[in-house]
Amino acid sequence: MTTREIITCVLAFSLLGGCAKIPPPFLDEYVSIDLFIENGQVLDGLGGAAKAADVVVVGEKIVFVGDAQFTAEDLGSRIKKRIDANDRIVAPGFIDLHAHGDPFETPEFENFLAMGVTTITLGQDGSSPEVAHLANWMEQVASNGIGPNLLMFVGHGTLRTLSGIGRTQTPAPEDLERMLEMLDTSLKVAFGMSTGLEYNPGLNAKREELLALARVVGRNDRMIMSHMRNEDDEQLEDSIAELLDQGRFARVHISHLKSVFGKGADRADELLGLLASARDAGIQVTAGVYPYSASYTGIDIVFPVWAKTVEQFEVAKLERRDELAEYLRNRINRRNGPEATLLGTDPYTGKTLAELAHELETPFEDVLIDVIGPDGTSGAYFVMNDELQARLLTDSFVGVCSDGRATGFHPRGHGTFAKIIEKYVMQDKVLTLPEAVRKMTSFAAGVLGITDRGVVRAGMVADLLVFDPARVHATATYPNPLQLAIGFDVVIVNGNVARQDGQLGDGLFGDVLRPGT
Numbered sequence: 262m263t264t265r266e267i268i269t270c271v272l273a274f275s276l277l278g279g280c281a282k283i284p285p286p287f288l289d290e291y292v293s294i295d296l297f298i299e300n301g302q303v304l305d306g307l308g309g310a311a312k313a314a315d316v317v318v319v320g321e322k323i324v325f326v327g328d329a330q331f332t333a334e335d336l337g338s339r340i341k342k343r344i345d346a347n348d349r350i351v352a353p354g355f356i357d358l359h360a361h362g363d364p365f366e367t368p369e370f371e372n373f374l375a376m377g378v379t380t381i382t383l384g385q386d387g388s389s390p391e392v393a394h395l396a397n398w399m400e401q402v403a404s405n406g407i408g409p410n411l412l413m414f415v416g417h418g419t420l421r422t423l424s425g426i427g428r429t430q431t432p433a434p435e436d437l438e439r440m441l442e443m444l445d446t447s448l449k450v451a452f453g454m455s456t457g458l459e460y461n462p463g464l465n466a467k468r469e470e471l472l473a474l475a476r477v478v479g480r481n482d483r484m485i486m487s488h489m490r491n492e493d494d495e496q497l498e499d500s501i502a503e504l505l506d507q508g509r510f511a512r513v514h515i516s517h518l519k520s521v522f523g524k525g526a527d528r529a530d531e532l533l534g535l536l537a538s539a540r541d542a543g544i545q546v547t548a549g550v551y552p553y554s555a556s557y558t559g560i561d562i563v564f565p566v567w568a569k570t571v572e573q574f575e576v577a578k579l580e581r582r583d584e585l586a587e588y589l590r591n592r593i594n595r596r597n598g599p600e601a602t603l604l605g606t607d608p609y610t611g612k613t614l615a616e617l618a619h620e621l622e623t624p625f626e627d628v629l630i631d632v633i634g635p636d637g638t639s640g641a642y643f644v645m646n647d648e649l650q651a652r653l654l655t656d657s658f659v660g661v662c663s664d665g666r667a668t669g670f671h672p673r674g675h676g677t678f679a680k681i682i683e684k685y686v687m688q689d690k691v692l693t694l695p696e697a698v699r700k701m702t703s704f705a706a707g708v709l710g711i712t713d714r715g716v717v718r719a720g721m722v723a724d725l726l727v728f729d730p731a732r733v734h735a736t737a738t739y740p741n742p743l744q745l746a747i748g749f750d751v752v753i754v755n756g757n758v759a760r761q762d763g764q765l766g767d768g769l770f771g772d773v774l775r776p777g778t
């Protein structure tokens with residue numbers, strides 16, 4: 262016993278008649294304990310094995326992890342909420358490296374909370390809210406309330422639009438200057454810049470512009486989160502090289518790393534090798550993947566660069582129709598055919614392009630031209646190879662993103678983080694549970710530059726999960742993609758119960774995060 266404990270014991274003896282009830286020393290510092298999670302198997306998020314421990318939370322912070330040894334008296338009087346983990350896993354809440362959605366439309370984002378995600382990142386693929394001051398928009402989100410925590414990226418495409426550059430290939434010097442200034446200002450509140458080089462208007466940007474932007478990002482100690490120029494297998498080396506070039510000035514991250522039409526673990530190893538040698542050369546590069554073999558995006562992804570926008574498309578339809586039809590026929594066939602394109606926007610929702618073409622008795626390329634058009638729908642495209650994607654996931658510098666949204670017609674928005682545990686940990690055993698949790702917590706926090714979340718440790722913010730990995734189940738499917746994941750019994754956001762046993766808590770507890778806080 263320490264002197265302090267002896268004194269406490271003597272006091273306790275005289276007041277209570279015994280030395281059995283000694284509150285742990287840290288308890289003295291707090292008038293009350295807001296949350297006590299007892300009997301957990303704690304995975305700290307750093308990759309080590311689970312350890313039996315209690316977790317004590319005061320306000321939004323974890324104040325103790327270990328054997329709390331609370332007495333019955335403490336439990337009755339000073340603990341506001343008590344959760345018996347009963348040997349289940351207690352882990353940091355998951356951080357989604359790349360998500361989509363509108364916090365004003367679906368502020369609760371239950372799809373994310375239900376799969377254990379306590380922090381989402383929006384402003385992806387080059388597109389962030391088209392507002393003059395991102396900081397004001399973020400304040401509005403915060404005052405409106407949001408279920409998980411939110412952090413923002415500023416979109417390169419959006420900056421192009423706001424600075425008047427639009428789809429111009431080579432911006433005028435004064436426009437470029439304006440865009441760089443806007444980026445600089447936005448990076449005070451955003452965690453980085455996102456690019457969407459496969460989409461308009463970002464696809465018009467050339468090397469010089471991208472390097473100028475990267476310098477500003479690096480100077481602010483932020484990162485570039487990139488949907489690369491082209492994800493087709495034979496284009497990947499070029500796409501990665503373009504991003505690594507920017508990586509000389511700022512940290513870079515490949516969003517939803519995939520190979521469209523590529524196959525096999527060996528191909529994944531080639532790509533991972535490229536990233537590893539870049540890291541050896543001093544470039545800070547990481548990537549994220551989602552665990553599905555179909556991508557999901559606007560149908561313009563299959564249209565040629567000269568017919569992606571409605572204006573370009575109308576011209577192409579009149580002047581280059583045969584060429585356009587042939588391009589679409591070849592591209593769709595290359596992407597595993599019209600059966601592998603599942604449409605996700607009404608009135609086509611749930612039909613494949615093949616089914617729609619059959620229904621209309623029209624060749625699918627003509628359906629794309631005459632019925633749908635480049636802005637007519639979103640779709641799921643079954644273009645990826647499971648073996649290749651699974652190998653990517655095992656790399657220690659590859660994390661997890663859903664790329665999903667609350668309303669998207671693709672199961673990734675409701676299933677990703679559950680599927681990682683259900684399939685890759687429990688069924689296929691390609692990841693251990695501590696490693697999977699590390700990827701989804703401390704690794705993601707490190708990528709984003711978050712220093713106070715992603716680890717279960719005293720002093721960190723209490724974003725926490727309680728779950729039994731054997732019961733985690735991603736129920737979302739391609740035909741029914743909007744079904745909530747099950748198995749994350751308790752989801753704590755900033756010390757509050759955001760969701761428990763399938764029910765949302767009595768409030769929106771997410772914060773809008775700022776970098777460096």
Ligand SMILES: [Zn+2]
Pocket residue numbers: 386488516517
């Ligand atoms: Zn993307």
